[in-house]
Amino acid sequence: MKYLILLISLFAVTSVSxxxxxxxxxxxxxxxxxxxxxxxxxxxxIDDSFKYSYTYNKYNDILSMLKEQTNLAEPLPLNRQSYTYxxxxxxxEWLYEVYETxxxxxxxxxxxxxxxxxxxxxxxxxEWTDSDWEMTIKYSNSYDNDRNILTHLYQTFQNGxxxxxxxxxxxxxxxGGVLTTTQQNWTGTGYENxxxxxxxxxxxxxxxxxTTADWVKKRxxxxxxxxxxxxxxxxxxxxxxxxxxxxxxxxxxxxxxxYNKFRNLLxxxxxxFITDWRNSSLQTYTYNANHDVLSxxxxxxxxxxxxxxxxYAYIYDEFGDKLSTTKLTWDDRSWENEEKRTYxxxxxxxxxxxxxxAWNGSRWTDENGxxxxxxxEGTGFGYTGYKIEIIYKGETTVEETEYTxxxxxxxxxxxxxxxxxxxxxxxxxxxxxSSGEAIxxxxxxxxxxxxFKIDVSSLTSGVYILMYQTVAGTQTSAFVISK
Numbered sequence: 001m002k003y004l005i006l007l008i009s010l011f012a013v014t015s016v017s018x019x020x021x022x023x024x025x026x027x028x029x030x031x032x033x034x035x036x037x038x039x040x041x042x043x044x045x046i047d048d049s050f051k052y053s054y055t056y057n058k059y060n061d062i063l064s065m066l067k068e069q070t071n072l073a074e075p076l077p078l079n080r081q082s083y084t085y086x087x088x089x090x091x092x093e094w095l096y097e098v099y100e101t102x103x104x105x106x107x108x109x110x111x112x113x114x115x116x117x118x119x120x121x122x123x124x125x126x127e128w129t130d131s132d133w134e135m136t137i138k139y140s141n142s143y144d145n146d147r148n149i150l151t152h153l154y155q156t157f158q159n160g161x162x163x164x165x166x167x168x169x170x171x172x173x174x175x176g177g178v179l180t181t182t183q184q185n186w187t188g189t190g191y192e193n194x195x196x197x198x199x200x201x202x203x204x205x206x207x208x209x210x211t212t213a214d215w216v217k218k219r220x221x222x223x224x225x226x227x228x229x230x231x232x233x234x235x236x237x238x239x240x241x242x243x244x245x246x247x248x249x250x251x252x253x254x255x256x257x258x259y260n261k262f263r264n265l266l267x268x269x270x271x272x273f274i275t276d277w278r279n280s281s282l283q284t285y286t287y288n289a290n291h292d293v294l295s296x297x298x299x300x301x302x303x304x305x306x307x308x309x310x311x312y313a314y315i316y317d318e319f320g321d322k323l324s325t326t327k328l329t330w331d332d333r334s335w336e337n338e339e340k341r342t343y344x345x346x347x348x349x350x351x352x353x354x355x356x357x358a359w360n361g362s363r364w365t366d367e368n369g370x371x372x373x374x375x376x377e378g379t380g381f382g383y384t385g386y387k388i389e390i391i392y393k394g395e396t397t398v399e400e401t402e403y404t405x406x407x408x409x410x411x412x413x414x415x416x417x418x419x420x421x422x423x424x425x426x427x428x429x430x431x432x433x434s435s436g437e438a439i440x441x442x443x444x445x446x447x448x449x450x451x452f453k454i455d456v457s458s459l460t461s462g463v464y465i466l467m468y469q470t471v472a473g474t475q476t477s478a479f480v481i482s483k
Contacts, residue, residue, distance in 0.1 A: 041388070050070060050078075052065060052066070052067050052068075053066045061089065061091075063083055064080060064082050067080065077099040077104075079096065079097060079107075080099075080104070081096050086114070088118060090118065090120075092111065092112055092113075093109060093110065094110045095108075105128070106133075107128055108128070109126050109133065110126075115143070119141065120141060121142070122138060122141070123138070123139045124137070124138045134159075136156065137156050138153075138155045138157070139152070146176060148176060152170075153165065153166075153167045153168075154167070165185070165186035166183055166184065166194070167183070167184045173201065175201075175205050177199065177201055177205060179198065179199055180197065181196065181197045182195075183196070193215035193220075195212060195215065196213045196214075197212050197213075198213070207228060209225060210226045212224045221244070222244040225241070225242045226240070226458075231259075235417065235453070236417050236455065238257070239255040239257075240253075240254045241254070252273060253280070254270075254271045254273070255269065255416070256268070256269045257269075257416065260287070263419060264291055265414070265415070266284065266285055267283065267284050268282070268416075279306075280300070281300050281301070282299045283299075283415075288316065291408065291411070292314065292410075293413065294313070296311065296413075297311045307330070310330070310338075311327070313325070314326075319349060321345050324340060325341045327340070336359070337364075338359055339356070339357065339369060340358075341354065341355065341356055341357075341371065342357075350390070350392060353387065353390065354371045354388040355371075355386065355387045356371050356385070357386070368384055369384070371383050371385065407422050408420070409477040409479050412479045413482040414456060414481060414482075415457075415482060417453060418454045420451060420452040420466065420468065422468065428468070430466070431464055432467070439459070459481045461482055463479075463480055464479055464481060
């Protein structure tokens with residue numbers, strides 16, 4: 001599907017920091033539908049300019065992507081990607097080709113198969129070698145009756161023979177929370193234990209601790225442990241990381257969180273343990289009435305006080321679309337501009353321009369930088385340049401929908417906890433990483449006060465896609481983890 005594909009199809013994509021995030025949102029009663037062609041023109045300060053052209057089917061699933069170099073007398077095709085789907089609209093094949101000596105040449109393809117429930121049971125990657133496809137990577141999954149993944153097998157091949165691999169085995173409690181994850185690595189003759197994580201829960205579904213162990217001399221030896229404490233409402237109050245040393249767990253770091261009355265994260269304090277707990281860094285958030293982050297201030301502890309280091313300021317329009325993200329750094333006495341990303345939308349709320357600028361001491365100037373953003377349908381883009389111009393050539397319509405089904409995901413960017421709210425709270429939540437792989441989060445989700453709460457403390461920094469499925473349909477929202 002579109003929200004999974006482009007995150008892995010554009011090779012300029014990188015992880016996203018707090019300054020790079022972009023989550024486009026629509027007006028309160030509108031949803032978008034588009035078919036046809038989308039063109040993305042990338043302007044580069046060095047020497048190259050590129051155009052990316054996309055086509056979609058009537059379901060808004062991507063069908064093709066063409067990359068061309070445009071700073072020549074005639075546009076030069078560089079590479080293209082094609083997508084095909086099965087009868088249930090699941091991605092069945094992805095094909096990557098390059099343009100060489102006047103013709104298109106195969107480079108790579110992926111084929112995916114699914115069971116009757118729609119679970120992906122295998123995904124195989126092939127590379128083109130002279131005149132035939134050679135299998136290089138294969139993923140294989142198995143599931144239980146509740147669609148929880150039981151095993152995830154990863155294998156790499158050379159010349160048709162298995163060269164390396166790993167197998168992950170999952171167990172669950174009665175609430176669907178992951179109890180153990182065991183990873184086994186290929187040794188040449190079979191799979192042998194490598195590492196294991198064990199989760200403990202409180203109040204049935206709140207993750208209390210995660211302990212990591214390595215397989216050493218035919219037995220498990222602890223390595224790390226993370227523990228959490230919660231408020232009565234289920235918000236994370238503290239997260240403590242410990243390391244196994246001399247057969248006991250010794251403190252490493254601690255994070256403490258505070259919230260406002262809307263349960264938006266206000267502060268995140270980081271401490272390190274030396275002989276006692278000592279302050280390290282502090283992040284402070286402010287929000288507007290729509291729960292959008294207005295500012296993020298980062299401070300470090302020095303000379304027995306908090307000192308400013310960096311600040312991110314966000315501006316939105318009346319519909320909640322982000323207009324700009326500005327990064328500032330502290331220069332002894334005041335905040336100084338460093339870099340800025342601005343965004344423009346058309347009347348149908350589609351993003352039509354993203355622009356990167358750097359501060360030269362007196363004014364903003366065009367400079368190459370990472371322009372990462374995610375559109376309202378969850379499509380992730382990432383380019384290096386100073387400006388992106390997006391042209392919609394297909395049919396674009398805006399349809400009225402019920403406000404009561406609007407999906408809210410906040411805070412965004414987040415760190416350890418996310419909240420999901422919709423008037424229809426009878427649905428299933430799935431999370432995908434920037435490679436399009438599902439993140440097992442079923443044991444980290446709780447429902448209280450008419451909203452879902454998701455523990456995302458185990459996620460690393462980057463862009464993720466949240467998919468919310470109800471009987472009325474599927475909604476997606478991109479969110480950023482910044483740590």
